[in-house]
Each structure stands twice: as C-alpha cells, then as structure tokens.
Amino acid sequence: MRGIRAAIVDLDGTMVDTLGDFDAALNATLRELGRPAVARADIERMVGKGSMHLIRAALRHGGLDEAGAQARLDEAWASYQRHYAVANGAHSAVYPGVVEGLHALQGRGLALACVTNKPLAFARDLLHAKGLAPFFAQVFGGDSFARSKPDPLPLIETCRALAVAPAHTLMVGDSQNDALAARAAGCPVALVSYGYNRGEPVRGVDADAYLDRLDELPARLLP
Ligand SMILES: O=C(O)COP(=O)(O)O
Ligand SMILES: [Mg+2]
Structure with missing residues (x-):
C-alpha cells in the first residue's frame, strides 16, 4: 500500500x-421487555450495522415478526440506551x-x-x-x-x-x-x-x- x-x-x-458490553446491555434490555435472551455467538453475527439494527435483529431472533419487532422498537431503544451507558467499556x-x-x-x-x-x-x-x-x-x-x-x-x-x-x-x-x-x-x-x-x-x-x-x-x- x-x-x-x-x-x-x-x-x-x-x-x-466490545462483545461483552453488547451482551450485557442487549440482554438487560431483552429481560426488561420480557423477551428471550440472545447468546453471545448470535450477538457476534448481529453487530456491525449500528445499535438500531442490533436491537431489531435481537427482537426478531427472539421470535417476533417484522411488525412485532417494529412495535417494541422505541421502548427497546430507550431501554438499550440506558443499559449501554452503564455497560459501555465495563466488559470490553x-x-x-x-x-x-x-x-x-x-x-x-x-x-x-x-x-x-x-x-x-x-x-x-x-x-x-x-x-x-x-x-x-x-x-x-x-x-x-x-x-x-x-x-x-x-x-x-x-x-x-x-x-x-x-x-x-x-x-x-x-x-x-x-x-x-x-x-x-x-x-x-x-x-x-x-x-x-x-x-x-x-x-x-x-x-x-x-x-x-x-x-x-x-x-x-x-x-
Ligand atoms: O455498533 C456497531 O454496530 C459496530 O460498530 P463498528 O462500526 O465500530 O464495528
Ligand atoms: Mg467493526
């Protein structure tokens, strides 16, 4: 070069x-929303296209269809922001x-x-x-x-x-x-x-x- x-x-x-930070924040969010947890290996496949993409992918992974995930997105985003601010750098x-x-x-x-x-x-x-x-x-x-x-x-x-x-x-x-x-x-x-x-x-x-x-x-x- x-x-x-x-x-x-x-x-x-x-x-x-930062996989540990994503794991902590995302699964705290899913718990709060009463949705199934996502394994770290699956989070690894979902990371890279920003937080909104990650949250949507996690909701879909937990069994919601497109419309169902969309309906929980604002609530999930607010929760994730809160949890990520705490997790950021702590597990990475x-x-x-x-x-x-x-x-x-x-x-x-x-x-x-x-x-x-x-x-x-x-x-x-x-x-x-x-x-x-x-x-x-x-x-x-x-x-x-x-x-x-x-x-x-x-x-x-x-x-x-x-x-x-x-x-x-x-x-x-x-x-x-x-x-x-x-x-x-x-x-x-x-x-x-x-x-x-x-x-x-x-x-x-x-x-x-x-x-x-x-x-x-x-x-x-x-x-
Ligand atoms: O937050 C993400 O989706 C990943 O971000 P990156 O562009 O630093 O890999
Ligand atoms: Mg990257």
Whole structure:
C-alpha cells in the first residue's frame, strides 16, 4: 500500500473487543421487555450495522415478526440506551497490538480518525475509557451522517475533514461493512482477522491487506 497519509480506524471488533458490553446491555434490555435472551455467538453475527439494527435483529431472533419487532422498537431503544451507558467499556478490552499500531502510525505522521457505526456519544466515551481518544483527530459515529457504513458517505466526509484524498486514506476495519464503504469511497482497505464480520472469516471479503494485529500495519505501508 503506497502513499498512505491518513487512516480511518473502525472501533468495535477492530480496536476494542466490545462483545461483552453488547451482551450485557442487549440482554438487560431483552429481560426488561420480557423477551428471550440472545447468546453471545448470535450477538457476534448481529453487530456491525449500528445499535438500531442490533436491537431489531435481537427482537426478531427472539421470535417476533417484522411488525412485532417494529412495535417494541422505541421502548427497546430507550431501554438499550440506558443499559449501554452503564455497560459501555465495563466488559470490553483493547485488542493486543492496537496501542502499538496506533503509536506507530502516528509516528509516521498519519492523520487518524475513528469511524464507527456505534452512536457517537458511546464511541467517544469508550475511546476515553480505554485511553484511545488522544490518537484521533476526528471521531464519527453511526449517527454522525445521513447514512452509515457500508455506505461510503462517512468515509468520504471523514477524508474531507482530514483534508486527505480517499486514495491516500487507509480504512482499517473488521467487517464487510468497512470494506464495502472503503471500496465505494475509493479508500484502500486493510481488515483485521479477529473481529466480528457477521461470524464469517474476513479473508472471504475483498480487501488490500489482512492483519492479525494492528501493529503489523506500519511495515505494510510503503512510502
Ligand atoms: O455498533 C456497531 O454496530 C459496530 O460498530 P463498528 O462500526 O465500530 O464495528
Ligand atoms: Mg467493526
């Protein structure tokens, strides 16, 4: 990968293993609504397209049809917001190699942004709680723009905010959502192998590089 001057880094499944937070908040919500719990392996397949998608998928998984899930959605969303604010960062951990990788990218002079489908307020709180906030010049969430990943809009707007063209801005993510958004925005893309990607192997997704740790990245970037 040549001429990279900035990187956009995904949050859930790329920098922080947040499955424990999702598990705690989602199942507390379902309990409150009197709906069946969802196993962690199933949550892993549902994460990646934002909180609203996760809640709807969990209600459907518990046996509600589309209309039934829709009818409980406002109540579920309010409950989930409350529970997630408590769970956020409490059951999650930064993946090995992330801090080292971000340090190295920063040392090479790359501008860094975090773009996640997580609501912005939760993303900011999590980055602060895990000591990752100082790395990022910009942070955008699933509610920052009119559309979220896999739509290219968040990446295009982030490149604009960083004042670096998409062709020189590397997207680093863990899922097909990140790769599709990057391809459509014209950003090169590297995917980590340890994240969520709907429970499927990430090497089946079209990307420019696959990484087992974020600190492998600097060596893969050519001047
Ligand atoms: O909240 C989600 O759905 C996942 O967010 P991500 O974009 O950081 O992977
Ligand atoms: Mg992710």
